[in-house]
Amino acid sequence: MADNLDWPRKAYRNDKFLNSKDARVLRILSEYMEPEARFEEFQVRDTVVFFGSARFVPRDEAEKRLKAAQDNGGDIKAAERDLKMSAYYEAARQLAGRLTEWSKNLEGEDSRFIVCSGGGPGIMEAANRGASEAAGINAGLNISLPLEQADNPYVTRELNFEFHYFFMRKFWFVYLAKAIIVFPGGFGTMDEFFEVMTLMQTEKLTKPIPIVLYGKEFWDDVLDLKALVKFGTIGPEDLELFFQTDTVDEAFDFITKELLEKSLGTPGGCL
Secondary structure (H helix, E strand, O other), rough: OOOOOOOOHHHHHHHHOOOOHHHHHHHHHHHHHHHHHHHHHOOEEEEEEEEOOOOOOHHHHHHHHHHHHOOOOOOOOHHHHHHHHHHHHHHHHHHHHHHHHHOOOOOOOOOOOEEEEEEOOHHHHHHHHHHHHHOOEEEEEEEEOOOOOOOOOOOOOOOOOOOOHHHHHHHHHHHEEEEEEOOOOOHHHHHHHHHHHHHOOOOOOOOOOEEEEEEEHHHHHOOOOHHHHHOOOOOOHHHOOEEEOOOHHHHHHHHHHHHHOOOOOOOOOOO
16 A cells, blocks of 8 residues: 555656557647747747758867867867868858847847757757847757757757657747758758758648758768759759858848748738
8 A cells, every 4th residue: 555655646647657658649749739838928930940960069169179189199180170060050150140130120020030940069059059149039949869969058948949759849840930041961951951842842831931051062062962853853943942052141141032022921922
């Protein structure tokens, strides 16, 4: 009897049940309903999503690592590569800051077009950092993983999420997105990019979402998308679903123009 002093137990306080396969649908629903409630509380309706590698570091950190490698006989080649790739961290940081400042100056559009990332390090940190430095709220949709993924300190505390299910996390990326910027990254970044491309191509996404593929050198080397047209697996028009650039200025101009025309109801656009 002593072992049963806490019984009967309410079902919603039964951790063993809630973590069982029988309650999986409840866990999935919670990753829909709880974020929805928080987004509504903070009037977050539209986001600008940043995808990209978790492995990039800020320029100053990359410079320290290179000096340490040179002084201590470390892997200089890897450190030089990391310094080169830190340019993408700084570009994401700058772009997120500029977009946040632009959004904050939109008349009567509180909490609109806020920066949203995967909440972790690398490009995700850079995006949240840029938005934070521009004094804007921002969101981080983190995921529990054994390696790499820990929340960065720049995410607005009340909009810092941690998901268990990848598909629920990706749902929230796309559901609120009004623009997406894809920086260089690995399998996860490519998964996110191609899923959005598939939704756009199949018209499962009917809202206009400008998509920027940032970093021509990287993406042209990693993905030969024109080959898909050559072999007939996609149409030439599918390459027009995204915009490629190497500069923050071009990315900023493209995104803001598209948002003004298609997401704010100005001439040529729709709500």
